[in-house]
């Protein structure tokens with residue numbers, strides 16, 4: 116836990132952390148010493164030695180005072196560290212994640228980051244403010260009491276020493292069980308909470324399908340799991356708490372038995388025995404307090420581990436020297452092999468040159484590696500073998516900012532900031548003039564949206580662009596790319612989801628972009644594929660074919676087979692899976708035609724393509740296969 120805290124706080128607070136821990140340990144030792152001082156005081160009182168009693172009382176008072184000072188110091192330093200965490204952790208997290216490769220930002224990892232930035236930060240502050248003190252004094256104070264006992268009466272100290280491993284083992288055993296079951300109950304609580312939110316969020320869908328609360332299995336299951344976890348926690352906690360108590364009682368009984376045996380043989384004075392037993396009773400107090408916090412401590416430990424793991428994520432090596440961009444706008448893949456997992460290449464020995472100001476359409480079945488190809492250009496990940504070049508320079512030798520200056524991205528999942536329409540386009544080039552922003556918007560067809568919106572350019576688009584349709588968001592994204600005018604534009608042509616009007620604007624903007632930029636398009640639409648200067652057909656991570664539309668048709672290979680399929684698909688219709696007849700057609704004939712390279716191996720679950728003559732083979736797939 117301490118190691119994780121040091122990592123989370125960063126080098127700037129390591130000194131403060133060390134000082135805090137020193138005060139904390141000092142406090143726990145002093146607490147034990149103060150308890151031990153009680154023994155000589157009681158002895159002197161019972162023996163009627165007032166002078167010695169007063170002297171020992173003064174020592175006890177000094178020990179108590181020192182304990183108070185140490186307690187105050189460690190509490191203040193703990194609060195200061197908690198405040199420092201609150202003040203700087205988000206900034207440190209931000210500084211760190213901004214250096215991580217873009218490929219790191221999967222939805223799962225972003226979700227984890229968001230949890231760590233909220234509950235994790237809260238937990239770190241809580242650890243300093245409330246948890247570390249009982250956790251440390253639960254070990255250090257009993258150890259000090261034991262040492263004092265050995266000094267004051269080695270025989271009773273020895274009995275305690277023999278009992279200590281039993282107490283420690285029982286404590287660890289029960290704490291880990293209690294912690295685990297509290298953790299499970301907490302996880303079940305969190306799951307039930309998120310299911311309720313999900314249930315509320317999806318009311319429209321659920322009601323549309325006539326599903327009430329009693330019919331929503333994930334929520335029912337989560338509630339059931341939560342009550343099971345609660346019951347299990349009770350069932351598992353009680354016997355372990357009892358076992359813990361029993362170990363304490365047994366140890367105490369052993370100590371009393373040994374003390375009485377010694378007293379009967381006059382080997383110890385009854386007064387001293389009472390005082391030592393009082394000290395022994397203090398031995399178990401901090402242990403019990405730490406045991407009571409075991410669940411919280413375990414959960415805090417998990418949160419700290421997750422936060423520390425975030426700081427362990429390593430950025431890709433950043434180039435310091437600027438490699439010259441000798442061939443601006445050119446992209447080259449030289450024998451590139453890459454896989455997300457070891458020994459599972461997704462791209463295999465890919466070599467490709469995209470000349471400046473040309474358009475390359477990348478096509479291929481779902482999972483063939485099209486998106487991965489574009490991710491390597493943006494250096495989301497580093498290649499396993501070979502080289503990816505942008506503007507003639509190895510992307511690994513370009514500082515991130517310089518590489519990003521060369522690229523514009525228009526991807527499927529367009530994210531708009533909770534800002535005005537204008538502000539969202541300006542993201543493409545913050546220094547652009549108003550006239551340039553308007554021109555980019557006009558080219559991408561955004562001005563047409565502006566006229567319809569109540570506050571025109573100043574209309575807020577809502578978080579994530581919620582106030583706009585998917586097609587409109589895509590147009591804003593294209594406008595950003597037009598405004599940025601980067602030498603290379605990477606575009607995932609998600610136009611399968613666009614209506615004809617949106618699609619027309621996007622196609623027009625593509626033509627504009629082609630005049631100034633190199634375009635690499637993950638193509639879904641035939642007009643894009645046909646207009647491309649070169650078409651790259653990917654098949655299981657390899658370039659299966661490359662050439663112009665005419666060249667590939669003439670070659671009579673995979674591309675021409677897809678083309679032929681498209682040609683025949685003019686008479687196809689989309690029917691629901693399991694639907695017996697072609698007459699329940701759901702899409703216009705050219706819906707299938709727009710996705711010539713949708714997967715033939717994995718047709719979409721919701722729709723299967725069938726020829727209108729009833730001989731469907733599924734290979735036409737859906738237009739929205741991506």
Ligand SMILES: Nc1ncnc2c1ncn2[C@@H]1O[C@H](COP(=O)(O)OP(=O)(O)OP(=O)(O)O)[C@@H](O)[C@H]1O
Pocket residue numbers: 221455456461479480481482483484485486487488740741
């Ligand atoms: N972040 C990731 N981690 C692990 N595997 C991944 C990741 N992204 C993609 N893959 C896998 O890599 C392979 C290629 O994926 P990629 O997205 O490049 O294909 P694609 O041709 O773009 O497919 P689609 O047309 O369906 O989007 C697939 O098998 C996919 O499951």
